[in-house]
Amino acid sequence: MxxxxxxxxxFDRIETPxxxxxxxxxxxxxxxxxxxxxxxxxxxxxSVVGDDFPVEVMAMMRQRGIDQAGLEVLKGKESxxxxxxxxxxxxxxxxxxxxxxxxxxxxxxxxxxxxxxKYLMLGNLDPKVQAKVLDQMTERPALVxxxxxxxxxxxxxxxxxxxxxxxxxxxxxxxxxxQLSGQHSLVKAANTILAMGPKYLVVKKGEHGxxxxxxxxxxxxxxxxxxxxxxxTGAGDTFAGGFIGYLAHTQDHxxxxxxxxxxxxxxxxxxxxxxxxxxxxxxxxxEDIDHRxxxxxxxxxxDIELVEE
Amino acid sequence: MxxxxxxxxxFDRIETPxxxxxxxxxxxxxxxxxxxxxxxxxxxxxSVVGDDFPVEVMAMMRQRGIDQAGLEVLKGKESxxxxxxxxxxxxxxxxxxxxxxxxxxxxxxxxxxxxxxKYLMLGNLDPKVQAKVLDQMTERPALVxxxxxxxxxxxxxxxxxxxxxxxxxxxxxxxxxxQLSGQHSLVKAANTILAMGPKYLVVKKGEHGxxxxxxxxxxxxxxxxxxxxxxxTGAGDTFAGGFIGYLAHTQDHxxxxxxxxxxxxxxxxxxxxxxxxxxxxxxxxxEDIDHRxxxxxxxxxxDIELVEE
Numbered sequence: 001m002x003x004x005x006x007x008x009x010x011f012d013r014i015e016t017p018x019x020x021x022x023x024x025x026x027x028x029x030x031x032x033x034x035x036x037x038x039x040x041x042x043x044x045x046x047s048v049v050g051d052d053f054p055v056e057v058m059a060m061m062r063q064r065g066i067d068q069a070g071l072e073v074l075k076g077k078e079s080x081x082x083x084x085x086x087x088x089x090x091x092x093x094x095x096x097x098x099x100x101x102x103x104x105x106x107x108x109x110x111x112x113x114x115x116x117x118k119y120l121m122l123g124n125l126d127p128k129v130q131a132k133v134l135d136q137m138t139e140r141p142a143l144v145x146x147x148x149x150x151x152x153x154x155x156x157x158x159x160x161x162x163x164x165x166x167x168x169x170x171x172x173x174x175x176x177x178x179q180l181s182g183q184h185s186l187v188k189a190a191n192t193i194l195a196m197g198p199k200y201l202v203v204k205k206g207e208h209g210x211x212x213x214x215x216x217x218x219x220x221x222x223x224x225x226x227x228x229x230x231x232x233t234g235a236g237d238t239f240a241g242g243f244i245g246y247l248a249h250t251q252d253h254x255x256x257x258x259x260x261x262x263x264x265x266x267x268x269x270x271x272x273x274x275x276x277x278x279x280x281x282x283x284x285x286x287e288d289i290d291h292r293x294x295x296x297x298x299x300x301x302x303d304i305e306l307v308e309e
Numbered sequence: 310m311x312x313x314x315x316x317x318x319x320f321d322r323i324e325t326p327x328x329x330x331x332x333x334x335x336x337x338x339x340x341x342x343x344x345x346x347x348x349x350x351x352x353x354x355x356s357v358v359g360d361d362f363p364v365e366v367m368a369m370m371r372q373r374g375i376d377q378a379g380l381e382v383l384k385g386k387e388s389x390x391x392x393x394x395x396x397x398x399x400x401x402x403x404x405x406x407x408x409x410x411x412x413x414x415x416x417x418x419x420x421x422x423x424x425x426x427k428y429l430m431l432g433n434l435d436p437k438v439q440a441k442v443l444d445q446m447t448e449r450p451a452l453v454x455x456x457x458x459x460x461x462x463x464x465x466x467x468x469x470x471x472x473x474x475x476x477x478x479x480x481x482x483x484x485x486x487x488q489l490s491g492q493h494s495l496v497k498a499a500n501t502i503l504a505m506g507p508k509y510l511v512v513k514k515g516e517h518g519x520x521x522x523x524x525x526x527x528x529x530x531x532x533x534x535x536x537x538x539x540x541x542t543g544a545g546d547t548f549a550g551g552f553i554g555y556l557a558h559t560q561d562h563x564x565x566x567x568x569x570x571x572x573x574x575x576x577x578x579x580x581x582x583x584x585x586x587x588x589x590x591x592x593x594x595x596e597d598i599d600h601r602x603x604x605x606x607x608x609x610x611x612d613i614e615l616v617e618e
Contacts, residue, residue: 017493088493184326184397187536208517211534220531220608225520227496259611290615299529300609302568306599 001067003248004114005032006046006133007123007147007237008103009053009071013083014233014276016090021231024277025057027080028123028147031234034281035241035268036121037064038289039249044114046070046133048106050077060282069111077102090229091206110136119248121240122146122167127159134166143253145169145244147237150176165197168253171240173204186211187218200258202243204236212262217255221262222299224270224292231276235269238281242268267292310376312557313423314341315355315442316432316456316546317412318362318380322392323542323585325399330540333586334366336389337432337456340543343590344550344577345430346373347598348558353423355379355442357415359386369591378420386411399538400515419445428557430549431455431476436468443475452562454478454553456546459485474506477562480549482513495520496527509567511552513545521571526564530571531608533579533601540585544578547590551577576601 007029014021029047036043043066051073062068083097106129120141122130130146144167152160153176164170170193178184181192190201190213203211207229209222243265250257267289274280316338323330338356345352352375360382367377392406415438429450431439439455453476461469462485473479479502487493490501499510499522512520516538518531552574559566576598583589 090493184399185534185536185538187534205517208514209531218534218608219611220518220534221611222518222529222531222609225494225496225527225529227494229494256611260613263611263613293613293615297613299527300531302528302530302565302572304569304572304602304606306602 001044001113001117002040002042003036003119003121003244004044004046004070004110004117004133005029005036005121005123005241005244006070006108006130007032007125008080009045009047009049010080010082012233012277013081013097014231015083015085015096016231017086017088018230019276021276024279025054026082026234026277028125028234028237030061030278031237031272031281032121032123032241032244033061033066034064034278035238035265035272036245036248037066038242038268038286039245039264041065042067044070044111044117046108046110046114048072048074048102050079050102051075053079070108070114072106074102074105077105084233086232090232091208108133108136118142118251119244120144121244122163123237123240124149127152127156127163130163131159131166134163142251143168143244143247145171145240147171147240148176150179153179161196164193167198169200169202170198171202171204171236171243173206173236177201177203190218202262204239206232206235210239210262210266212258214255219255219259219262221259221266222296223266224295224299226270226273229273232273233276234278235272238272239265239269241265263293263296264289267296310353310422310426311349311351312345312428312430312553313353313355313379313419313426313442314338314345314430314432314550314553315379315417315439316341316434317389318354318356318358319389319391321542321586322390322406323540324392324394324405325540326395326397328539328585330585333588334363335391335543335586337434337543337546339370339587340546340581340590341430341432341550341553342370342375343373343587344547344574344581345554345557346375347551347577347595348554348573350374351376353379353420353426355417355419355423357381357383357411359388359411360384362388379417379423381415383411383414386414393542395541399541417442417445427451427560428553429453430553431472432546432549433458436461436465436472439472440468440475443472451560452477452553452556454480454549456480456549457485459488462488470505473502476507478509478511479507480511480513480545480552482515482545486510486512499527511571513548515541515544519548519571519575521567523564528564528568528571530568530575531605532575533604533608535579535582538582541582542586544581547581548574548578550574572602572605573598576605
């Protein structure tokens with residue numbers, strides 16, 4: 001297994017100022033594994049669904065190399081369900097409904113081949129569950145990344161801090177970085193969070209791009225200005241999946257390669273926003289990603305002569 | 310005169326979550342001309358102040374090549390005064406008080422040497438006043454840039470549209486671009502605004518950087534992540550001043566050079582935020598700007614191999 005990921009596999013109901021989707025396949029681990037599948041042959045998916053989850057979607061994911069030995073299917077139960085409504089700015093949203101359903105019973109047990117994976121992506125979940133996955137690895141993976149959200153900072157900060165201390169890369173959004181650190185300045189927030197354990201911090205800013213911080217370096221990747229943003233749901237997870245998938249493919253953990261991985265993740269996230277749910281991710285090919293990466297190159301490219309007069 | 314600018318020269322009272330400044334020198338044209346003065350020998354300032362405006366500040370500006378033949382000083386009157394309070398995010402603010410004072414009497418009369426300037430920057434003001442300046446130019450300048458704000462979109466849209474149709478470059482923030490165009494997508498907003506007349510649109514996003522749009526190209530410049538943002542007042546005007554100052558210095562209006570000008574403007578704006586009012590702009594030297602530009606180069610620099618497998 002080149003990469004193992006844990007997270008939700010779910011149904012979403014999404015409302016935006018420009019449209020709605022009633023019951024589409026979503027979930028952090030769905031987006032992460034689909035995005036990573038552009039770069040990897042074999043991904044282990046650790047999650048739980050009810051038997052209402054469409055078998056065609058599971059088959060499609062298997063075809064893309066997403067192994068499901070770690071995906072529990074609970075008979076007679078319903079999959080995790082989330083409903084949300086985006087504000088006009090498309091960068092903020094309200095949760096309308098959360099039905100945890102099978103998620104209450106998620107007690108991840110890693111199949112043997114998963115336990116030796118070199119790359120591990122802990123999708124946003126109860127930090128206790130994230131820790132349980134980490135505990136089952138027979139040896140420390142070469143790289144562990146994790147995502148989380150403000151809910152766990154509000155309700156399970158101690159557990160969250162324990163997991164954060166054990167990972168290499170933390171990916172959160174700017175508001176969460178400020179909350180977790182108690183610092184307004186993102187530079188100070190990054191220093192505070194890096195002191196908690198991770199070697200790298202990725203701050204996701206939605207339509208405003210992403211920042212990568214290490215102890216002494218910082219990199220900024222823009223978001224591509226899109227003609228239409230249809231649905232940002234899953235963009236952060238798609239970003240994370242593209243990021244870790246590219247790293248697992250290249251097996252290079254240098255800062256320069258992390259920068260590339262950020263661009264790759266940003267390119268995939270930009271596709272994700274173009275249609276509801278996972279739809280757009282299923283349409284694109286590897287060459288579409290390369291084409292979009294070239295757009296990122298052009299977007300920020302400039303040359304300037306510093307010594308004048 | 311290499312550059313002429315019109316706009317407010319004023320006093321500001323500024324409150325941020327981290328401090329306050331009671332009565333500091335501010336105003337759009339102050340920031341614009343100071344920022345441009347790093348690149349130019351001779352700048353014409355068109356504005357009005359009361360005789361309460363400090364003579365030392367006027368002398369300091371003259372020393373920097375900011376000519377004041379176009380600056381009217383009204384005896385016994387008070388200068389324009391603005392008071393504002395920034396929210397915790399430092400990206401949004403409330404106006405607490407506006408005393409127009411002498412601004413009510415601003416009826417710009419350009420001194421003869423100003424009328425042939427090749428570069429003109431119309432700072433944020435009543436569009437009628439901006440038009441009056443443009444009308445007095447004996448020949449169309451090589452480049453006319455203008456700034457404006459939501460207030461004029463709400464209260465003087467017809468007049469505003471008339472000026473916008475006559476300029477080459479419009480600089481506004483993202484919320485204003487959305488308001489002016491009636492489009493949420495910035496890509497669509499840019500297309501709509503460019504159809505109103507300007508050849509280029511610069512969308513300022515504060516701590517999220519800036520976008521440059523032309524008919525068929527787009528460029529993104531990040532904002533430098535700062536350890537401390539003390540006071541963002543004037544950052545947009547400082548950006549505009551650095552931008553137009555660099556263009557007037559290089560006299561190159563190609564898209565590639567506009568990109569450089571955006572980076573130069575962003576570098577100057579980042580300094581502006583480091584202290585209250587114009588203070589930091591008075592401390593820095595040309596080599597500080599070059600050093601900061603190098604930080605922008607490093608911030609977005611990446612190389613990626615597109616053809617894999």
